Amino acid sequence: MPHNHDSLLNSVRSQLPKEEFLADLSDLFKLFGDNTRLRILYSLFESELCVCAIAELLGMTQSAISHQLKVLKAGNLVGNRREGKTIYYFLADDHVRTIIGQGSEHLMEETR
Amino acid sequence: MPHNHDSLLNSVRSQLPKEEFLADLSDLFKLFGDNTRLRILYSLFESELCVCAIAELLGMTQSAISHQLKVLKAGNLVGNRREGKTIYYFLADDHVRTIIGQGSEHLMEETR
DNA sequence: CTTTCATATGAATTGACGCTCATATGATTG
DNA sequence: CAATCATATGAGCGTCAATTCATATGAAAG
Numbered sequence: 001m002p003h004n005h006d007s008l009l010n011s012v013r014s015q016l017p018k019e020e021f022l023a024d025l026s027d028l029f030k031l032f033g034d035n036t037r038l039r040i041l042y043s044l045f046e047s048e049l050c051v052c053a054i055a056e057l058l059g060m061t062q063s064a065i066s067h068q069l070k071v072l073k074a075g076n077l078v079g080n081r082r083e084g085k086t087i088y089y090f091l092a093d094d095h096v097r098t099i100i101g102q103g104s105e106h107l108m109e110e111t112r
Numbered sequence: 113m114p115h116n117h118d119s120l121l122n123s124v125r126s127q128l129p130k131e132e133f134l135a136d137l138s139d140l141f142k143l144f145g146d147n148t149r150l151r152i153l154y155s156l157f158e159s160e161l162c163v164c165a166i167a168e169l170l171g172m173t174q175s176a177i178s179h180q181l182k183v184l185k186a187g188n189l190v191g192n193r194r195e196g197k198t199i200y201y202f203l204a205d206d207h208v209r210t211i212i213g214q215g216s217e218h219l220m221e222e223t224r
Numbered sequence: 225c226t227t228t229c230a231t232a233t234g235a236a237t238t239g240a241c242g243c244t245c246a247t248a249t250g251a252t253t254g
Numbered sequence: 255c256a257a258t259c260a261t262a263t264g265a266g267c268g269t270c271a272a273t274t275c276a277t278a279t280g281a282a283a284g
Contacts, residue, residue, distance in 0.1 A: 005165055008159065008161075008165075009169050011158065012158050012159070012161070015157065015158055016151065016169075017154065021216075022154070023147060025215050025216060025219060026145055026147045026149075028219060029141050029142075029215055030145035031145075032137075032141035032144075032145070033138055033139075033142035033143075033144070033145040034138055035134055035138045036242075036243095038134055038138045039128065042127070042128055042134075043124055043128065045127065046123065047120065049124070050260080051260070051261060051262090052259095053117055053120075053121060056121065057121050057124060057128075060243090061244070061245095062260080062261070062262095063243080063244070063245080063262085064242075064243055065261095066262055066263080067242075069261095070262080070263085071242095082250095082251090085258095085261080086260055086261080087260075087262095095217060095218035095221070099214045099215060099218065102207060102210050102211045103141055104133075104137060105207060106205065107136055107137060107140060109205070109207070110188050146271090146272080148273090162230080162231090163231060164229095164230065172273090173273075173274070173275095174230080174232095175231090175233085175274070176272075176274075178231060178233085179232085179272075179273080180272080181232095182232080196282065197228095197229060197230045197280080197281050197282065198229090198231085199230075199232095
């Protein structure tokens with residue numbers, strides 16, 4: 001180490017969130033960190049959609065979409081409702097739009 | 113498919129961002145979707161830190177931290193400056209704080 | 225110029241994860 | 255109740271990425 005920075009380190013250390021929170025937070029961002037899941041979320045921006053519609057829209061297997069929807073639902077990013085045989089998924093939260101929006105802004109400014 | 117939703121699908125499809133943008137965006141969120149990187153970013157909230165300080169703070173190898181800092185720098189989330197032998201890293205952008213903040217808020221409301 | 229300190233880097237390993245394929249569940253229809 | 259449609263799920267496979275270990279770079283000090 002260059003100098004003795006123990007007091008600074010202790011100060012920084014005291015500001016670090018608890019490990020459990022960090023784990024939850026990185027798990028949340030992992031959900032956005034996948035191309036397919038991001039496309040699913042974007043698909044739901046405008047309106048709710050059934051599984052097969054998303055699959056067709058994204059040109060992917062119903063199974064693949066279903067697996068990812070399960071992950072997204074476990075992370076409380078989407079909800080669903082049943083209507084007969086079909087199940088409609090929708091964005092669970094306005095934070096989804098906000099988080100994606102902030103990420104987009106960062107990209108814009110990067111390219112600037 | 114339950115009904116004929118072609119017009120809806122076309123509408124949604126036209127709103128989907130380009131594939132390149134989606135790839136960049138998911139790559140960005142991937143950076144936040146790792147416990148170690150998130151802890152590094154949080155460490156830099158208060159002040160810039162040298163590599164060895166971060167390593168000590170997080171109880172990890174200098175090599176592991178250095179690898180992750182390289183990833184974070186490639187993603188324009190951190191910058192660095194040299195001062196003699198030591199290299200100080202700092203947050204590159206206020207969006208880092210904002211994005212993390214939005215993620216945190218989502219978690220809070222979830223637990224509510 | 226040699227040594228030392230701070231950091232970077234490359235190769236290898238190990239674990240996580242996204243997709244596929246086959247099959248199961250669950251609701252409607254006849 | 256059998257058949258069909260929409261969705262869910264489990265196992266298996268291939269890929270990617272986070273860490274480790276060994277080593278390289280690069281600056282300062284003697």
